[in-house]
Amino acid sequence: MDDVTAALLVKDLEFSYPDGHRALAGVDLRVEPGERVAVLGPNGAGKTTLVLHLNGVLTGTRGQVEVAGVPVRKRTLKEIRRRVGVVFQDPDDQLFMPTVAEDVAFGPRNFGVPEADVPARVREALSAVGMEAHADRSPMHLSGGQRRRVALATVLACDPDILVLDEPSSNLEPLARRELAELLLGLGRTMLMVSHDLPYALQLCPRSVLIDRGVVVADRPTRDLLADRDLLAAHRLELPWGFRLD
Amino acid sequence: MSATVLHRPGDSPVHRLPPEVKVVGAFAAVLCVVATPREAFWAFGLHLVVLLAVWAVVRVPLGWYARRALIEVPFVLLAFVLPFTGGAPRTDVLGVSVSVDGALAGWNILAKGTLGVLVSLTLAATTHPRDLVVGLQRLRAPRLLTTIASLMLRYAEVIAAEARRMRTARVCRGHDPRFLWQAAATARGIGVLFLRSYERGERVHLAMLARGWTGAMPVPPSPGAGPWRWLAGVTPALVTALVCGTALWTT
Numbered sequence: 453m454d455d456v457t458a459a460l461l462v463k464d465l466e467f468s469y470p471d472g473h474r475a476l477a478g479v480d481l482r483v484e485p486g487e488r489v490a491v492l493g494p495n496g497a498g499k500t501t502l503v504l505h506l507n508g509v510l511t512g513t514r515g516q517v518e519v520a521g522v523p524v525r526k527r528t529l530k531e532i533r534r535r536v537g538v539v540f541q542d543p544d545d546q547l548f549m550p551t552v553a554e555d556v557a558f559g560p561r562n563f564g565v566p567e568a569d570v571p572a573r574v575r576e577a578l579s580a581v582g583m584e585a586h587a588d589r590s591p592m593h594l595s596g597g598q599r600r601r602v603a604l605a606t607v608l609a610c611d612p613d614i615l616v617l618d619e620p621s622s623n624l625e626p627l628a629r630r631e632l633a634e635l636l637l638g639l640g641r642t643m644l645m646v647s648h649d650l651p652y653a654l655q656l657c658p659r660s661v662l663i664d665r666g667v668v669v670a671d672r673p674t675r676d677l678l679a680d681r682d683l684l685a686a687h688r689l690e691l692p693w694g695f696r697l698d
Numbered sequence: 699m700s701a702t703v704l705h706r707p708g709d710s711p712v713h714r715l716p717p718e719v720k721v722v723g724a725f726a727a728v729l730c731v732v733a734t735p736r737e738a739f740w741a742f743g744l745h746l747v748v749l750l751a752v753w754a755v756v757r758v759p760l761g762w763y764a765r766r767a768l769i770e771v772p773f774v775l776l777a778f779v780l781p782f783t784g785g786a787p788r789t790d791v792l793g794v795s796v797s798v799d800g801a802l803a804g805w806n807i808l809a810k811g812t813l814g815v816l817v818s819l820t821l822a823a824t825t826h827p828r829d830l831v832v833g834l835q836r837l838r839a840p841r842l843l844t845t846i847a848s849l850m851l852r853y854a855e856v857i858a859a860e861a862r863r864m865r866t867a868r869v870c871r872g873h874d875p876r877f878l879w880q881a882a883a884t885a886r887g888i889g890v891l892f893l894r895s896y897e898r899g900e901r902v903h904l905a906m907l908a909r910g911w912t913g914a915m916p917v918p919p920s921p922g923a924g925p926w927r928w929l930a931g932v933t934p935a936l937v938t939a940l941v942c943g944t945a946l947w948t949t
Contacts, residue, residue, distance in 0.1 A: 537908075545898060547852075550848070
């Protein structure tokens, strides 16, 4: 396995917040190119903290993160942030420009895409999420599902190697949820999805990693992991009422 | 392009001017109005004629400006008080004793304030807030200021919507503040809103960093306004400057 460069490699990653709370206590994770992996865990398990390490927004007190063989360091930050596209949980945190098109253009301009190519990037990204008709609207005037898709477009426009999604299904109506799932499956990109939504993880990710108290406690095919009711119960997770996989 | 409280979308030649030209024109016009000596009454009349000429091109109803100019009312009240509170020399107008200096000071505030507000409203009516920020960026205004303005434009609506939701939630639980001493819950709500906005600011910053933010907002390219559009845009300001200069010369 090691002879192929991993899309993402996390080695013994530790991180403590300034108040002393130890959010990551030695995380190990390897994601191969093209894989879709769900990161599951209860509230406060360290999932979002892990996400913020993948693009160098936070830096571990110990351990290492590599993206496609490039270690996350201060001098590689720009390259890392282009390679790792993070879609945050609340689209209102992500969409801050006055129009959809300007927001989608924000990333490519920061990453030095030639100005002549920016409109094409914006068009392609918006068309990939089916939002090209809304390019000149304010993100504020879009529905929750539309905002989520635009947030995804803002990251796709940067052409990332790996897509990291933080709770992509939260606050979405069932139809928007399904549309987003179909969209994500159609992208064919390496994907890491942080979620509480276990059926969504099963639908999108063949493999799941369970994190609790800052360490990986299980790493299995999603179906096997979700069928282990005792394991889920031990880490404050459970399938929604009416679901059974065992 | 959508309307806002101060912006009135349109297709007039003034609407179509590049925003940086309009910002410079409006700023210069306001400076000239302020620099006009208060005794040169005729000059203020000419300034108003220039403004009316611009309005004729803009084709925005006068009532639209009038309603928004009400923001000036507190200053107008002050302007009307000054003639009665000013010192000597005094003169009689319709049997009422008024201070000459006070009357001139009141006129000064009224004329310059009103013209300043009307020029600003004309700029706002013909330029979308987003384009105003773009104009300031092209004029090389400090990046920090344009970034703050641009974020403020985006998040003012988000925060206002959040405040409305919080108020609705309070009202649904029987909150009905009618007197000042019952406003504690509203005050706490404002405090919570501040904290939430602060936290949101941190999350927005993280999301910006994740997309390669380095501290400067990328500026969309502009083809440049060109000398003729600059000339057309600042002509009203040039006439105002001419009037101001003549007034300074002759007063």
